[in-house]
Amino acid sequence: MKHLLLAALFLYSCSVICQTDNITSQLYDTYENYKEGSIGKRRIKRADIQPLIDNFTANDKFKVQTVGKSIGGKKLSLISIGSGETNVFLWSQMHGDEPTATQAIFDILNFFDSADFKKEKEAIFANLTIHFLPMLNPDGAELFQRRNLLGIDINRDALRLQSPESKTLKRVRDSLNADFGFNLHDQSTYYNAERTEKPATISYLAPAYNYEKDINETRGNAMKIIVFMNDILQKYAPGQVGRYNDDFEPRAFGDNIQKWGTSTILIESGGYPNDIEKQEIRKLNYTSILSAIYTIAKKSYETIAIEKYEEIPENDRKLFDLKITGASYNLMGNTYVLDLGINQIEVDYPDHNSFWYSSRILDQGDLSTYYGYETLDATGYTIKQAKVYPRTLNSFEEVKALNFNDILKQGFGYVRLSMFPAKRINSPFPVHLIGAKYNVPELNLSPGINPTFFLEKNGVTEYAVINGFLVNLKKTDINVPNSMIFR
Structure with missing residues (x-):
């Protein structure tokens, strides 16, 4: 009887994962239907995304709130959709010159607004409430620079919370008590997957929450999601995935948000041959993040072995x-x-x-x-x-x-x-x-x-x-x- 139960669980797990694989292929193949064409270059500004935010504000499917302002007075907007108990929080461009995921967020929002994939979206919205905070550092984006107008790296301000952008990120995370967090960045195009000539097109990290790099359920779930996303990307960018060193950084938001109880997945968009504006990498963000959201909704990630996280090659810069x-x-x-x-x-x-x-x-x-x-x-x-x-x-x-x-x-x-x-x-x-x-x-x-x-x-x-x-x-x-x- 025990063997029959294990076999049934195995077949169920395979069924869910195979369904997700099929959805992933469909997401990748139909991407152009949802790509937001008005923001096709990397040097996007707050003024470029404001009309898009206005459209979602007027759309009953979405809830849009102004949750703060930057040092320069630019609005910080939170766009939410879904009614489920599990809160998923995605924020992008805390570094002003890292826009790839901001673009992908609006592609994902276009997907959610469409009539397609009805069955999958019903499952997502019934189980999850998804919150997007695109372009956390709009002043930096205006100048296409990493830091904000205070001259600080927002991602090193999680303890002092000196800048208004940092305070907004902390306040939103706490108000949602988010179960899952996606910390979305760009990295240098000169990173490669360790000991290979292949660029680290996407790199991941499940940040440590202490110096000992302990793995509790919160961090373990982040690792499982990363293993899942890596498996997806190997189909479209084989060998081009890296893993960041997980040394604890006590000032960083990712490490602290993990510590505060949100399973945090850091995603870094790197380089891809002949993709100067990172539009192929944008597509990979769209496909892998949406697939991850779906597996969170279906809870199929729970059966993934954490050990596979360590099998992802480390980032190198060669x-x-x-x-x-x-x-x-x-x-x-x-x-x-x-x-x-x-x-x-x-x-x-x-x-x-x-x-x-x-x-x-x-x-x-x-x-x-x-x-x-x-x-x-x-x-x-x-x-x-x-x-x-x-x-x-x-x-x-x-x-x-x-x-x-x-x-x-x-x-x-x-x-x-x-x-x-x-x-x-x-x-x-x-x-x-x-x-x-x-x-x-x-x-x-x-x-x-x-x-x-x-x-x-x-x-x-x-x-x-x-x-x-x-x-x-x-x-x-x-x-x-x-x-x-x-x-």
Whole structure:
């Protein structure tokens, strides 16, 4: 009889999990039906989401409350749906430059507002009440910066509660006495899954609530949900999930919210190849969070083994945008072999609505334990200094008329201009622009410099690196978003 009971429980568990897997596939496949198209770029502002919040305010399915204001006076809104006894609380963008989950929240709200998946949503809303606090740090979002206007990291203000944003988060969590909490962030795109070349597209953490890293039921449930979400993501981003170190941080909200009795799941959105605006990662957030909400409603997570949490690879930070290996470099009459790790660093325009690139060499030497989103084996190639084009041009129009394929094949990486538009801060061409009196320094490879040089083999220039972007000169396409201006 005991064996029959165990078999029945096993079959029930498999049935629930298989149902969830099927729902997950449907969620992923139908995502475009619910994606909020008005916020398709990372540098979103409070003004961009206000019309969306207004729409939900006018919708009887949702309850919308102003629960606080930022230091700069911007509203903090809580959007709730459902009537169940279990409270699920999701908050995003406590760091102003981490918007991916904010976008996903509005996709999820659009899904909840639709007539689709009726049976699943009935189960969700009958068992759960779900609360969303998107963009906790709207002042930081306005400037696309991590910290708030007080200059503090909100995620290190859980004890002193100095900023109004921190006070709001604590007050809302306490008023809900939330059973589950989703702490939604972005992380650097340079994290990778430990000892692999794959980016940590999504990373998880069930924060510790004490220095001993004890696991009680609250934290254990968070671990189970993370195992469940990891299994989902392996289907769409195999090997691209990481796990944060769980050392206790007594000032952090995640650690304290776990301590206060809410099963807390930290989600960090990292990097994904060719996804600069993180829209594929946004889709993965949408799919995995909605699937997690469903498994919480059905309580199917309860049968998941906590031990599988430790099987998720730890986060590492060993990715470059471009890695060049084995290149020969001549210095002071001697030839050396170098690997180069290059990052294409974003610099905001003054309005913080878009950005340009000012790339840097991050490291050089033996980088055999590091990886790249793009990697070139430069064995047999020699690094050569970029030359200045022999004619001084008078306007951007003259530069635009150049044949850049020919220019680069001849080893020219700089073009001299007699004058520049006053407001222009970078070159829109795949060559650097220099002023009439600017002297290009001798190439001396070192961390911190702008990576611009050529790679030559058997006397033929085959590759250019311009502002950290690799150009294959055997092909016709040139993908250099911008270069630099040196006046």
